[in-house]
Amino acid sequence: xxxxxxxxxxxxxxxxxxxxxxxxxxxxxxxxxxxxxxxxxxxxxxxxxxxxxxxxxxxxxxxxxxxxxxxxxxxxxxxxxxxxxxxxxxxxxxxxxxxxxxxxxxxxxxxxxxxxxxxxxxxxxxxxxxxxxxxxxxxxxxxxxxxxxxxxxxxxxxxxxxxxxxxxxxxxxxxxxxxxxxxxxxxxxxxxxxxxxxxxxxxxxxxxxxxxxxxxxxxxxxxxxxxx
Amino acid sequence: xxxxxxxxxxxxxxxxxxxxxxxxxxxxxxxxxxxxxxxxxxxxxxxxxxxxxxxxxxxxxxxxxxxxxxxxxxxxxxxxxxxxxxxxxxxxxxxxxxxxxxxxxxxxxxxxxxxxxxxxxxxxxxxxxxxxxxxxxxxxxxxxxxxxxxxxxxxxxxxxxxxxxxxxxxxxxxxxxxxxxxxxxxxxxxxxxxxxxxxxxxxxxxxxxxxxxxxxxxxxxxxxxxxx
DNA sequence: AAACATACTGTCAGTTTTTGTCAGTAGGAT
DNA sequence: ATCCTACTGACAAAAACTGACAGTATGTTT
Numbered sequence: 001x002x003x004x005x006x007x008x009x010x011x012x013x014x015x016x017x018x019x020x021x022x023x024x025x026x027x028x029x030x031x032x033x034x035x036x037x038x039x040x041x042x043x044x045x046x047x048x049x050x051x052x053x054x055x056x057x058x059x060x061x062x063x064x065x066x067x068x069x070x071x072x073x074x075x076x077x078x079x080x081x082x083x084x085x086x087x088x089x090x091x092x093x094x095x096x097x098x099x100x101x102x103x104x105x106x107x108x109x110x111x112x113x114x115x116x117x118x119x120x121x122x123x124x125x126x127x128x129x130x131x132x133x134x135x136x137x138x139x140x141x142x143x144x145x146x147x148x149x150x151x152x153x154x155x156x157x158x159x160x161x162x163x164x165x166x167x168x169x170x171x172x173x174x175x176x177x178x179x180x181x182x183x184x185x186x187x188x189x190x191x192x193x194x195x196x197x198x199x200x201x202x203x204x205x206x207x208x209x210x211x212x213x214x215x216x217x218x219x220x221x222x223x224x225x226x227x228x
Numbered sequence: 229x230x231x232x233x234x235x236x237x238x239x240x241x242x243x244x245x246x247x248x249x250x251x252x253x254x255x256x257x258x259x260x261x262x263x264x265x266x267x268x269x270x271x272x273x274x275x276x277x278x279x280x281x282x283x284x285x286x287x288x289x290x291x292x293x294x295x296x297x298x299x300x301x302x303x304x305x306x307x308x309x310x311x312x313x314x315x316x317x318x319x320x321x322x323x324x325x326x327x328x329x330x331x332x333x334x335x336x337x338x339x340x341x342x343x344x345x346x347x348x349x350x351x352x353x354x355x356x357x358x359x360x361x362x363x364x365x366x367x368x369x370x371x372x373x374x375x376x377x378x379x380x381x382x383x384x385x386x387x388x389x390x391x392x393x394x395x396x397x398x399x400x401x402x403x404x405x406x407x408x409x410x411x412x413x414x415x416x417x418x419x420x421x422x423x424x425x426x427x428x429x430x431x432x433x434x435x436x437x438x439x440x441x442x443x444x445x446x447x448x449x450x451x452x453x454x455x456x
Numbered sequence: 457a458a459a460c461a462t463a464c465t466g467t468c469a470g471t472t473t474t475t476g477t478c479a480g481t482a483g484g485a486t
Numbered sequence: 487a488t489c490c491t492a493c494t495g496a497c498a499a500a501a502a503c504t505g506a507c508a509g510t511a512t513g514t515t516t
Binding site for chain 1: 240243275276277278290291292293294295296297298299300301302303304305306307308310311312313314315316319322323326327329330333334337338339341342344345347366369373401403440441444
């Protein structure tokens, strides 16, 4: 196995552990010596991987993922940058920052003659920033990823407060509003909640009993319109 | 110099040439033997670089860029994917395809447990697809990048056909319409053209006499509203 | 058709890089 | 205090890389 491949495998291996892993364990899994692991980790850190190592504890990779070398056409980079800008503008705070960081990372490695793509050749608008509620959409996105139930306090369109337990499975980013989509335990049906009208969101530690993708499909089938 | 560094330099070197380069020339520039160049190019191709080689001609890299290994957080990937989907929906045909390809490339190297980000956790809407005109926005984007003049035939808002020579420097992607922004030689001022009302676009081989970024800045200063 | 330029492959010896072993230091956890 | 672990340096063995050469194939030019 080539060194490059091993470095990649090492990252993957670290990703699979939520708690610190010892170099000895990594060495055993990859069939190399401990010394090599130390050298490999140093190499990866130099390449920008967020790996923390502490004596007596082990190594841990901060949540994320390392992309291997990838070839993109000019148009593909332009598309990513344009999309990133849109997210930076329309997403919630967390996602907006993430989009900016992603673009910055890409920009940092782009050769000078391609940087002009990032400059003025594409720009966005669509007017006003969205009105966000107080709640953290990041929490909702996380709950969706891990398929956990949410308890939400919501101001409905008649300005009445309601509290519901829902199974969230999607967020829709519309032109002027973001919408949380989920199965409502109270109504036993799909419901949509404008995120700017959410008063509070609490993630339960409990998984909901169905697969997110299945819920999504069922919901999609119920919609007459195509939201894809 | 390390091998990795040389491979990167090789890509950069190929990028700088629009016409095929012989392995002999590359070997000379990088101070290695021709045999090594052949081996390096094979390595790069295995890593996904779009390098074409033809006997009697030389090597050429298809326009684009190779990103080195990059670390992204989950949220950053989510932002890129969401943005890509938006572009896939709202961009013109070429850009839309580019966005889809970019996401496919990223998806291909994502480990399974992160693929769920690509599934249903984010979705887009914003309703209808845009009405596109007949012209290729890709041509306009290219003209912007190389700062070439454009001759456009435009149906103005009173449905009158006009022909203008403009210095294009930006495309705005609004909610419901895309707008080409440029300096109009006829009016000697900045003008906006809805892309769905462009009847034809011809790129002149002539560069316009000012820098795109400067034009952009001046135009931006003239706008009261913030379109960034 | 012939001559040329170039990509591309195989082999092998010399060189460089990577790896394993060993010996040792230092920082947390228990 | 002790254990576990990260981390470093040195050096020899193993592996990979490189250059040189010899040769084949394919496209371009004459």
